[in-house]
Amino acid sequence: MATDTERMIVASSRLLENNKSVFVGTGMPMLAASLAQRLHAPGLLTVYEGGGVGGQPEGRLPIQVSESLTFKNGIIVGSMDYVMSLAQAGYIEYGFLGGAEIDPYGNLNTTVIGSWEKPKVRLPGSGGGADIASLCWRTIILMRQDKRKFTPKLNFLTSPGYLNGPGARERSGLPSDTGPYRVVTQLGIYGFPEETRRLTLLQLYEGITVEDVQANSGFEIEVHPDAYTIPDPTEEELCKIHSLDPDGIVLV
Amino acid sequence: MSQITEEKKDAYLYGWADPDAIRAYRRRYKSAEKKEKLVTLKQAIEQGVKPGDYIVFGGMGSVRTPMAAVYEIIRQGIGNLTVGAKGSQHDWNLLTAAGLISRAEVAYGFGDEIRGLSRPARTAVENGRLSVISETTNAAFQWRFTAAMKGLSFYPTRTAIGTDTLHYSGSKQIQDPFTGKPIELIPACYPDVVILHVQRADKYGNCQIDGNMTEDFELAHAAKRVIITTEKIIPEEEINRRPDATKIPYFVVDAVVEVPYGSHPNQVPYLYSFDEQHWQEWLDASLTDEGVEEYLNQYIFGTEDHYEYLEKIGGLRILRQLEHIENGIENYPKVAKRR
Numbered sequence: 001m002a003t004d005t006e007r008m009i010v011a012s013s014r015l016l017e018n019n020k021s022v023f024v025g026t027g028m029p030m031l032a033a034s035l036a037q038r039l040h041a042p043g044l045l046t047v048y049e050g051g052g053v054g055g056q057p058e059g060r061l062p063i064q065v066s067e068s069l070t071f072k073n074g075i076i077v078g079s080m081d082y083v084m085s086l087a088q089a090g091y092i093e094y095g096f097l098g099g100a101e102i103d104p105y106g107n108l109n110t111t112v113i114g115s116w117e118k119p120k121v122r123l124p125g126s127g128g129g130a131d132i133a134s135l136c137w138r139t140i141i142l143m144r145q146d147k148r149k150f151t152p153k154l155n156f157l158t159s160p161g162y163l164n165g166p167g168a169r170e171r172s173g174l175p176s177d178t179g180p181y182r183v184v185t186q187l188g189i190y191g192f193p194e195e196t197r198r199l200t201l202l203q204l205y206e207g208i209t210v211e212d213v214q215a216n217s218g219f220e221i222e223v224h225p226d227a228y229t230i231p232d233p234t235e236e237e238l239c240k241i242h243s244l245d246p247d248g249i250v251l252v
Numbered sequence: 253m254s255q256i257t258e259e260k261k262d263a264y265l266y267g268w269a270d271p272d273a274i275r276a277y278r279r280r281y282k283s284a285e286k287k288e289k290l291v292t293l294k295q296a297i298e299q300g301v302k303p304g305d306y307i308v309f310g311g312m313g314s315v316r317t318p319m320a321a322v323y324e325i326i327r328q329g330i331g332n333l334t335v336g337a338k339g340s341q342h343d344w345n346l347l348t349a350a351g352l353i354s355r356a357e358v359a360y361g362f363g364d365e366i367r368g369l370s371r372p373a374r375t376a377v378e379n380g381r382l383s384v385i386s387e388t389t390n391a392a393f394q395w396r397f398t399a400a401m402k403g404l405s406f407y408p409t410r411t412a413i414g415t416d417t418l419h420y421s422g423s424k425q426i427q428d429p430f431t432g433k434p435i436e437l438i439p440a441c442y443p444d445v446v447i448l449h450v451q452r453a454d455k456y457g458n459c460q461i462d463g464n465m466t467e468d469f470e471l472a473h474a475a476k477r478v479i480i481t482t483e484k485i486i487p488e489e490e491i492n493r494r495p496d497a498t499k500i501p502y503f504v505v506d507a508v509v510e511v512p513y514g515s516h517p518n519q520v521p522y523l524y525s526f527d528e529q530h531w532q533e534w535l536d537a538s539l540t541d542e543g544v545e546e547y548l549n550q551y552i553f554g555t556e557d558h559y560e561y562l563e564k565i566g567g568l569r570i571l572r573q574l575e576h577i578e579n580g581i582e583n584y585p586k587v588a589k590r591r
Contacts, residue, residue: 026365049339049390050312051464060584063366066312066339068463068521068578079465080312080339081398084391088410107415111387116420122377122384124369127339127360130412131391157416172414173425173434249366249587 002233004144004186005251007205009035009241010233012096012142012184019043022094023087023132028142029096030061031250035241046070047092049128051078061249065128084128087135090175095136097129098143101154104198104219105168106141106161106180108133109154116156126158133159134174138181145185150199150217162197187213189230190221198222203230264386265422266334266357267306267396267441271403274442277476282503288455289508293481293558296507297324300479301333301445308336308475309343310448312466313365316521317343318449318481320514320558326350327552334385336443337361338393338467341370342518342534348373348382349544350552357386359393367531368590371538387420394467396441400474406437446475448500449514451523453482454490457505460497463521472500481511483523513562513571525577530565531588539591 002010005028013032016022018041024033034057037044047053050066054075062069071077086092099108100123110129114120133139143149161180163169170176179197183190189203200222201213210223245251291299301307311317322343325333334355335344341364347353349372362377363369376382388396391411399407412418413425413436421438428435448468450459457480461468472478480500485508491498517527517534537543555561562571576582 050315050466059580060587063526063587064313064315064519065365066315066464066466067519067526068315071464077464079469080390080394080467081470082465084394084411088391111417116384116387116416118380119378122362122374124363125337125358125360125387126389126412126415126417128390130389130415130417134411134413135391157414159417160412160414163414169414173410173428173436174413175410247586249589 002238006233006238006241008142008184008186010237011189011230012140013039015140015182016041016044016094020093021045021047021091023047023049023092023096023128023136024065025096026063026065027250031241031245032096032142034061034244035237038240038244039237045075047083047086049080049083051080051083053077053083060247061245063249084131084135087131090137092136093138095132095139097133097139097141097159099141099159101149101151102141102143102183102199103151103154103161105163105165106183106192106199107154107157107163108141108159108161109156111156111158113155129159133161135178137178139179140181141183143183143185145187145216147216147218150219152219162192166194166197187216191224193224196222200224201227203228205230206232262422264420265439266386267336267443268405268422268439269442271405271440274400275403281476284503286456286502289457289505290455290485291507291509293320293324293509293511296479296509297321297328297330300477300507301325301330303330304332305444306334306336307445307447308338308443308471309340310446310466310468310471311515312339314341314518314526316449316466317515317518318447319343319516319518320511320561321447321449321479321481322346323552323558323561325352326548336393336441339390341365345370345373348376349538350548351381353382355383355385357388358384359388359390367535367588372544386422387417389417392421392423392438393441394470395438397467397470397474399438399440400442401470404440406439408435409438410435412436441474443475445477445479446471447479447481448472449481449511449520450500451482451520452484452486453480453508454486454488455508456488456502457500457508458491458498458502459500459505460491460494461499465499469499472504478505480505480508481514482508483512483514483520485510511558514558516562516565519578523578524571524574525584527565527570527574528585528588535588535590
């Protein structure tokens with residue numbers, strides 16, 4: 001049986017297509033992108049916020065999006081301006097995001113729990129989150145799911161999903177045809193159908209039921225009529241991620 | 253005419269100035285005359301950092317950040333600072349732990365990426381000792397400096413529209429006069445003082461940076477005062493041989509200090525790696541107020557200057573090891589994480 005973290009990394013890595021570009025953050029996204037490169041997407045181009053493009057790290061996974069491993073054996077190394085401009089100009093297909101809270105439209109909070117003026121818990125802030133969510137073509141949201149995290153109302157809207165429904169992104173001025181593509185949790189995979197732009201269950205992991213999904217959400221999750229169970233990570237996938245992260249930087 | 257479609261309260265606007273005022277400032281205080289600007293770290297901080305300043309550090313995350321300068325600010329106890337936390341980690345966390353920061357504009361703070369959330373800065377906000385005065389994003393902070401560098405009052409972008417992050421920033425939203433679509437105008441930012449750590453510089457302040465630039469090019473041109481700490485001072489002739497490698501020119505720089513291993517325990521690309529053992533020591537210490545105090549006493553207040561600090565963290569033996577790790581001669585050690 002794979003662990004939750006292994007399931008999430010493998011599931012999100014399977015979503016990444018060959019010969020596309022992806023904005024990678026530290027942690028699970030980095031491992032997912034590296035796994036995709038080793039298995040089905042050798043031509044996946046990795047881009048990092050510190051300016052590195054196409055790095056092929058050796059020795060360990062990068063632990064910072066600005067460290068030298070992010071451009072080791074790479075294509076080009078620039079600046080924050082350069083990589084964010086690439087995203088704004090339409091060169092970057094995928095972005096990876098996490099969050100402390102998500103709402104039914106895929107909007108994310110990584111800023112604060114409680115009020116902004118008097119925070120109960122202060123979180124890191126947007127970082128590149130809102131930029132990636134605004135400017136990449138398709139964002140993949142990777143986060144653990146529970147009743148508090150899947151909330152009908154965010155404490156703070158840090159990164160834009162579909163805001164309040166279909167067409168809202170374009171109306172507010174964000175680039176057209178962009179937005180959350182999938183949400184990957186330890187229970188299943190969700191999408192945002194065009195008609196509603198609401199979080200909808202597409203795939204379940206083995207042994208997980210729709211009831212589990214619902215019990216771990218603070219709002220009603222729609223179930224796609226063709227929702228299906230996805231196979232657990234294969235031995236090959238598990239071996240590969242452990243060989244990519246032998247010291248358990250992400251896996252433990 | 254382009255109408256402002258959504259005006260944010262200027263309450264969240266910091267570090268902005270009219271471009272004409274800044275042009276006049278630059279004409280008066282920045283000079284094309286080549287002057288030697290070498291000073292000691294102590295002098296650079298004494299003369300360059302004032303209580304109440306809006307300060308921004310170069311590098312990004314915990315990479316190529318001017319840590320020795322941060323330690324010296326702590327030694328001198330220069331407080332009431334406002335920090336632009338633009339993907340900031342160890343630099344501003346330590347200053348916050350030392351109680352010297354009262355306000356922050358935040359794109360990313362309160363965390364150390366893979367190492368976990370940063371307790372001192374978080375508790376400072378939660379206890380009200382530190383106020384977050386505005387929110388922004390990594391790209392928006394970059395483009396605040398870009399506008400400042402270009403002599404403009406704002407820079408147009410399409411990021412973070414529709415979010416609370418935008419609401420709590422100093423940005424405004426207007427109708428793009430070309431497309432007719434809404435667009436965000438990110439205000440220029442002119443920090444009072446910027447401290448950058450680079451691989452090489454000459455005595456006039458011409459700096460060469462290897463690897464990623466993060467935001468340093470624009471940041472150096474945006475700042476009112478620029479302090480450079482450099483791993484190495486090199487002869488001017490060496491700079492002149494490779495002007496294409498020079499990323500910051502002398503005429504924006506106010507002070508230059510040679511500070512070998514000036515980013516320890518952080519990484520400087522191509523030179524040395526993170527000191528994971530030291531990082532773990534800090535992460536463990538930072539779990540309690542007493543631990544923080546002990547750490548600061550031992551490594552910062554308990555050292556006269558950066559050279560003494562370097563002896564205390566293990567001296568040449570450790571530093572050489574960190575060089576070997578960065579250059580692939582020794583293996584990467586276990587990564588330090590918050591326990």
